Structures are given as structure tokens and as C-alpha cells.
Amino acid sequence: MGQELNPIDPEGHVALGKIYHQLGEHEKAIESFQTAISLDEKHQHAYNNLGLIYIDLRLFLLAIEMFQAALEIEPENPAFYNNLGYAYDMSDRFDEALEAYRNALDADSAFVDTYYNLADAYLNRESYPEAIQYYKAGIELDGGDATVYFNIGLAYQETDELLSAIQAYEKGVSLDSDEVEAYYRLALAYQKKGDHVMMHRYLDTFLKKAEGIHRFEKQYLTAKRMRQQASGDR
Numbered sequence: 001m002g003q004e005l006n007p008i009d010p011e012g013h014v015a016l017g018k019i020y021h022q023l024g025e026h027e028k029a030i031e032s033f034q035t036a037i038s039l040d041e042k043h044q045h046a047y048n049n050l051g052l053i054y055i056d057l058r059l060f061l062l063a064i065e066m067f068q069a070a071l072e073i074e075p076e077n078p079a080f081y082n083n084l085g086y087a088y089d090m091s092d093r094f095d096e097a098l099e100a101y102r103n104a105l106d107a108d109s110a111f112v113d114t115y116y117n118l119a120d121a122y123l124n125r126e127s128y129p130e131a132i133q134y135y136k137a138g139i140e141l142d143g144g145d146a147t148v149y150f151n152i153g154l155a156y157q158e159t160d161e162l163l164s165a166i167q168a169y170e171k172g173v174s175l176d177s178d179e180v181e182a183y184y185r186l187a188l189a190y191q192k193k194g195d196h197v198m199m200h201r202y203l204d205t206f207l208k209k210a211e212g213i214h215r216f217e218k219q220y221l222t223a224k225r226m227r228q229q230a231s232g233d234r
Helices: 010-022 026-039 044-056 060-073 078-090 094-107 112-124 128-142 146-158 162-175 180-193 196-210 214-233
Strands: none
Touching: 010 026, 010 044, 026 044, 044 060, 044 078, 060 078, 078 094, 078 112, 094 112, 112 128, 112 146, 128 146, 146 162, 146 180, 162 180, 180 196, 180 214, 196 214
């Protein structure tokens, strides 16, 4: 790669930085983007990509500075506003995150990543109706993926919209059968709904898929107790 790179071409350094980023070589990626900026201090994409690196490294204040620099050059770019909103959100500056996200949607009302970032932000703050609103808006634009359906299912379940939660979880596992926790959540939803047949089915699936996975240890033990209790009640 280095032999073909024109040392005075900022675009080449940005392209090289993106490759290093994909490879997880953050220091080399930073060096490439900074070189691009030294060659063209108005290269908005170099600042934006540098900001993304800083997000990976959880250096959110530096990321904010980079996205702001990109926006000074291209103030109507929805991706830059979206990235700025995410950096603010990760810095617990929620009001500023909301403003950045709204600016992203003002620039492009179909910028789907912003709907999902807003939804995630509200979900993490237990503002479930707002989370549902933005997940639904994103799904209308791109159909959603398994994680989106799992997350909106969580929001529905927390607001006791059990049928909607079940439909969302089942859509999620139809898109990705390895979304393990969704089976546990489905079992809980069906238990609350009073459908023990479906509860047993999803408990069994969860226990099979979650066995030996450390991060599901607590849910696994709860699911085993649920299954044993259900068997004892019959």
C-alpha cells in the first residue's frame, strides 16, 4: 500500500487511514488522517474519520472536536451531525446529543442511523415510548435488523405491550437465530401473557443456546428455575 501512495495526496492518506481503521490499527489510522489534514486542512472527511477513531478509543472529547471541525467545513452533512450526537451521548451530554441528532434529521430526514441512535439513547435512559417512536421510524425506512427488533421488543415489554414485544422478538430471531437473549425475553413475555406452551418452547431454546455462555449465566439460572417450576406444576 505504501509504495503506491502519493505522499502529497490527502485522499490517498484518508483511504489508507480507513484501511488501518478496518484492521484495528488505530495509531496508524490516526497518523494517516492527521497527515491528510496537514496536506489539506479543509478535508472534512479526514476530521470525521479521525473522530470515528477517537470514538473507538473512547476519547469522546477529542471526537467531538473532530466532528465539529468537519461541520465547520461542511455544515449540512447529516453523517457528521449524527456522529457528533453519538459522541455527545457517550459523554452523557444528552441535550447536546439531541440537538445534534435533530440537526442531522433537518439536513436529511431519511438518515436512518440517526433514528436508531436516538432510539438507543432513549432506551438506555428508560424513556420507552420515545425509543419505540424512533425505532419505528427507522424500521419504516430500512426494514430494521435483528438488533433493532430485539431493542424495540425490550421497549414494548417494559411498557407492557406484550403482543408487540412478542412480535418484535420473533421477527428478530427470524432474522438472526443467534440473538440468544431474545429467546429468554420471549419466554418471559409468554409467561406474563399466560401462554405456558410457548413459554416452555422458548425456555428450552434459550437453555440450549445459552449453556456455557458466561454473560447469560444469570438468565440461564433463572430460566432453569422457571423450567423446573413449570414442570413441577404439571
